[in-house]
Amino acid sequence: MQCPNCRHPESHVLESRPADLGRSVRRRRECLGCHERFTTYERVEVIPLTVVKRDGRRESFNQGKMFHGLSQACEKTTVTPEQVRLIVEEVESFLQQRNYREITSKELGELVLARLGQLSEVAYIRFASVYGQFASVDDFSAILRLLEKRGEQPLRLRSNLSTPGP
Numbered sequence: 133m134q135c136p137n138c139r140h141p142e143s144h145v146l147e148s149r150p151a152d153l154g155r156s157v158r159r160r161r162e163c164l165g166c167h168e169r170f171t172t173y174e175r176v177e178v179i180p181l182t183v184v185k186r187d188g189r190r191e192s193f194n195q196g197k198m199f200h201g202l203s204q205a206c207e208k209t210t211v212t213p214e215q216v217r218l219i220v221e222e223v224e225s226f227l228q229q230r231n232y233r234e235i236t237s238k239e240l241g242e243l244v245l246a247r248l249g250q251l252s253e254v255a256y257i258r259f260a261s262v263y264g265q266f267a268s269v270d271d272f273s274a275i276l277r278l279l280e281k282r283g284e285q286p287l288r289l290r291s292n293l294s295t296p297g298p
């Protein structure tokens with residue numbers, strides 16, 4: 133790291149500490165040339181991810197929004213907020229590791245559903261209905277009937293047309 137004062141290429145690290153809630157490391161350095169002290173921040177490079185919605189609109193991937201949507205689907209189920217947080221993290225790191233720049237909302241929904249399905253069928257159905265993963269109303273009704281047969285009571289489902297609250 134070049135010294136901002138004399139441009140000497142080498143410095144000595146005096147102190148390292150986590151910053152930005154652990155997402156970066158702050159280092160206090162001393163230049164080996166002029167002994168001026170300066171601070172650097174090191175962070176993991178995050179590739180911005182764009183979500184292409186069904187109507188063709190694009191928006192940047194929003195971790196908070198995904199957490200909120202998933203939390204709603206998991207209300208009054210056995211899925212804990214901690215499990216919701218883990219799903220969001222897993223999906224995000226899966227996409228980062230594969231250097232995805234763009235993903236359709238349908239693909240994103242499938243990645244979530246693959247994980248949610250292992251935790252709760254009710255949450256799975258609710259999330260799928262919100263994200264429009266069912267081809268038709270008939271598919272959807274068939275799955276609901278299946279759940280009723282198994283004795284799992286689907287709670288009132290959110291309409292595709294409803295808008296998420298603030």
Ligand SMILES: [Zn+2]
Nearest residue numbers: 135138163166
């Ligand atoms: Zn220097």
